[in-house]
Amino acid sequence: MLLLKQLSPIQKAALAAFCCVWLLSAALTANAQTSTPSATGIVLPQASDFYQVTQLEGEQNFGDFVVGPGKFDLTIAPGESETIEILITNRTGIEKEFSITTEDITGSNDTETATVLLGEDEGPYTLRDFIEVAADRFIIGPGQRVTVPITVRLPADAEPGGRYGSLLVQTASANLEEVANTPSAAVVSRIAVLFFVKTPGELNQEGKLIDFVTVPDQRFFNSGPITFGLLYENTGTVHTNPAGEITINNMFGQNVGYVEALPWFSLPQSLRLREVSWDRTSLLGYYTAEARVYRGYGKEIDTLTTSFWVIDWRLLASVTAALLALFIIIRFFTKRFTFVRREP
Structure with missing residues (x-):
């Protein structure tokens, strides 16, 4: 305090300016450490x-x-x-x-x-x-x-x-x-x-399952797995969360597969395709799949079916070749040898 009293007015002003500059520089440095x-x-x-x-x-x-x-x-x-x-x-x-x-x-x-x-x-x-x-x-x-x-x-x-x-x-x-x-x-x-x-309030919830197909949409496959497509149309003004299941029967009517379609969302005025896979590789013959889908509101359930063949052409060609070879062998022996029935 005594030292300040000995300073002239000009020196005091210079010292005050120096302090202001120092404080401003410290503030900028602190800000630079927390900002980029x-x-x-x-x-x-x-x-x-x-x-x-x-x-x-x-x-x-x-x-x-x-x-x-x-x-x-x-x-x-x-x-x-x-x-x-x-x-x-x-x-x-x-x-x-x-x-x-x-x-x-x-x-x-x-x-x-x-x-x-x-x-x-x-x-x-x-x-x-x-x-x-x-x-x-x-x-x-x-x-x-x-x-x-x-x-x-x-x-x-x-x-x-x-x-x-x-x-x-x-x-x-x-x-x-x-x-x-x-x-x-x-x-x-x-x-x-x-x-x-x-x-909440009076909601316009409208939607349903409009198509059920294999993906790609075809009737013949060489092998599994088989992918199914569930096409859902939302015609309301609020989103829905449909969910469902798929059961698969073979040509004898026996149940051979089940796939769960977990909930998926569908926005208003839109189409939404949900794909699910039946992860089974060893398949042969004619199959029918049935989809049952809960619409996502109320108690309505939509049911659609699709059918397809699974034929392994390589296996079929191998079996055909084996049968043909067996036929040729039988013909060869029947022509080369004569079978005589022994009388009693």
Whole structure:
């Protein structure tokens, strides 16, 4: 204190300016230790600033990242909300920038595509604006697993029915040196978490099994296993989860096989093909398969049948060749030798 009194006003001002500069430099240094520049040069926070982070043991360098669970099926009343959690694990071996976005999804009449991401378009059963997270851009270090709470909040005037959306977790490089050494545009990887939300009330649930075939759809096979296709059509306004079973009988009516079709989802106004396999290889003859599928609501069960032949042409050719050889041998002996019956 005595030393300060001996300083001139100019010296005191210089000392105050030096202290301000020192404090600002310390603050910037501390911030740099918890933040990392993104690929665009923007300083991003660490995931630990918002979420619970766990450092996994051992080397986690698999060149990828993992997000789970992949699907949530929720029932939320109007004006209510529900919070769930997903896990994001960085297994790339380096520090990465992650971002979270939301998109609506819809079903499809293409049996090869179960869901369609709609990008910036709003879906007929929109959910994207009702999915909330605390932070949508952050850094995850190598071998770190982040627990991200996600809240789905419906408006008070939400009508009964289904709403369908997705939360997309994508990553880009968070290492500026890596970006600088990459001559081409960065490749962005993303993983979608699906959200199926049902609002209670008077629901329009409509759907049924419309086709049951072998895959590929043919009548003759050389051998097993045999794959069956269950084609389900949803004509309602809310998703369903059909499930069923397949029984197989041989040409004598004996039951020789059973396959369970575990529940699968079908979005509104869409077709969904479910394939199941009968894992039996030694087959021969004519078979009839019957599918019994629960529609996913009420007590309705749809029943369809299909039939097919299993003929191993190689085995058939071998048997035919053996019979032909036996016939030739018998003919040879009957022509070369004369059999005389001995009189008593």
